[in-house]
Amino acid sequence: MSDLLTTTAERAAGGPSVPTFSVLSGQQVQQALTGRERELVALVEATYRLHGAGDSVNPPSYFLRFPDRPDSRIIALPASIGGSVHVDGLKWISSFPDNVRSGLPRASAVLILNDPETGYPFACLESSIISATRTAASAALAADWLSRGRPARPARIGFFGTGLIARYIHTFLAGTGWEFDEIGVHDVSADSAEGFRGYLRPSGAGGQVTVHDSAEGLIRSSDLVVFATVAGKPHVTDPAWFDHNPLVLHVSLRDLAPEVLLGAANFVDDVEHCLKADTSPHLVEQLTGDRDFLNGTLNDVLQGRAAPPTDRPVVFSPFGLGVLDLAVGKYVYDEVSRAGSLRLIDDFFHDLRRYG
Known part of the structure; x- marks a missing residue:
């Protein structure tokens, strides 16, 4: 939890901690994952076992569809995973097949990671690679x-x-x-x-x-x-x-x-x-x-x-479970954090005083 919070003068005075928020680019995600296939397969296996043991929450995915664009959709995958990963979050992934005609990949996505103690989001990751x-x-x-x-x-x-x-x-x-x-x-x-x-x-x-x-x-x-x-x-x-x-x-x-x-x-x-x-x-x-x-x-x-x-x-x-995205996303976040390469968004959260 401590790595998700910024120590401030307010905290020193006994006030609340100020959550941080980071944005991780596709390049950072790629660098954290490249060449680690065996490690990531082991992580996915461990996540399946956690899910099977009931140490997860994985609600049904929600499909946003468009009457004027029947081949396209955006899917929300909320989830929570326990164990050593211990994170909540949401993947928001679009599938627009017509993108291929203009040279763009069909899918694009972001992943939001939430702190399980406060509920505050602490990172947004480019997630098509994840x-x-x-x-x-x-x-x-x-x-x-x-x-x-x-x-x-x-x-x-x-x-x-x-x-x-x-x-x-x-x-x-x-x-x-x-x-x-x-x-x-x-x-x-x-x-x-x-x-x-x-x-x-x-x-x-x-x-x-x-x-x-x-x-x-x-x-x-x-x-x-x-x-x-x-x-x-x-x-x-x-x-x-x-x-x-x-x-x-x-x-x-x-x-x-x-x-x-x-x-x-x-x-x-x-x-x-x-x-x-x-x-x-x-x-x-x-x-x-x-x-x-x-x-x-x-x-x-x-x-x-x-x-x-x-x-x-x-x-x-495989339908594709949100808990797997969370496990891989948290892995990326931890790797980038250990490397000291997190890009913090200053003042992302505003007006954190309960009574103003």
């Missing part, structure tokens, strides 16, 4: 644990969707020891697919890189499939494409038709959060009227309460 990082760390964690019972670790990976999230997932897989003999790439935009292949070359990615013209070709030739698209409704409908029982990281949540999920073993990050907002798992629930198609959560696997089968496709559908 969001991508927690998503990629979660995917890498799931790929590790959900592949442990297989005869061999997947050696052929396919990326369906080739934007920022796909790049971060590849970075986190490579940074946590994954090696691939083949890397497949598919995107509805040929330019995006070629751009991702261009990223893979200097990244040091091993294995042959192939751009697939069809989704079916990509899926059938991959043992590990990563969906990282902006799809608003299912577009992969044929369960036969998954007859070779791949591990599927269904990160974008709305790619797979209910028929595909009903032929697979299904794991989510949080049942209540994932089965809403017309995600693919939510569509299955609406179709069947129950949740029997779910095999458990990732935390169930971490705790040994559930195990993925080897005779069916295994699909991980």
Whole structure:
């Protein structure tokens, strides 16, 4: 708590402490996170375990939608996490797909961290990088644990969707020891697919890189499939494409038709959060009227309460929890604070005297 407060003459006189407020730029966030993939995956695992143990508050996300811009949205993810992280906060993230046409990334975000003792916000962080990082760390964690019972670790990976999230997932897989003999790439935009292949070359990615013209070709030739698209409704409908029982990281949540999920073993990050907002798992629930198609959560696997089968496709559908953003954001804040690089906004809070 003391590192969040400014000592003033008022405090010396017995008055209240004055909270500080910092703004952390995207560059600072990037510097704090780069090259720490193993550490961040361990942090995300610890956060899942805290959440599973009930040491968190993670209300439903709130979707701000626009009648005149139906493809766009801004989402509020409030959360609170205990343990050694011990912070409250809110991620405010927008998704405007048309940005890509003008060369801007689809998503932008900020993260507000609040002091759990006073409720005062003490930092605002650029959060598109934090969001991508927690998503990629979660995917890498799931790929590790959900592949442990297989005869061999997947050696052929396919990326369906080739934007920022796909790049971060590849970075986190490579940074946590994954090696691939083949890397497949598919995107509805040929330019995006070629751009991702261009990223893979200097990244040091091993294995042959192939751009697939069809989704079916990509899926059938991959043992590990990563969906990282902006799809608003299912577009992969044929369960036969998954007859070779791949591990599927269904990160974008709305790619797979209910028929595909009903032929697979299904794991989510949080049942209540994932089965809403017309995600693919939510569509299955609406179709069947129950949740029997779910095999458990990732935390169930971490705790040994559930195990993925080897005779069916295994699909991980993570909704994305605000507690993960908080954990990674607090990690960044602590790293920048230790380096003495916090940018304090003087006099951000005004009129702190209760009676003026």
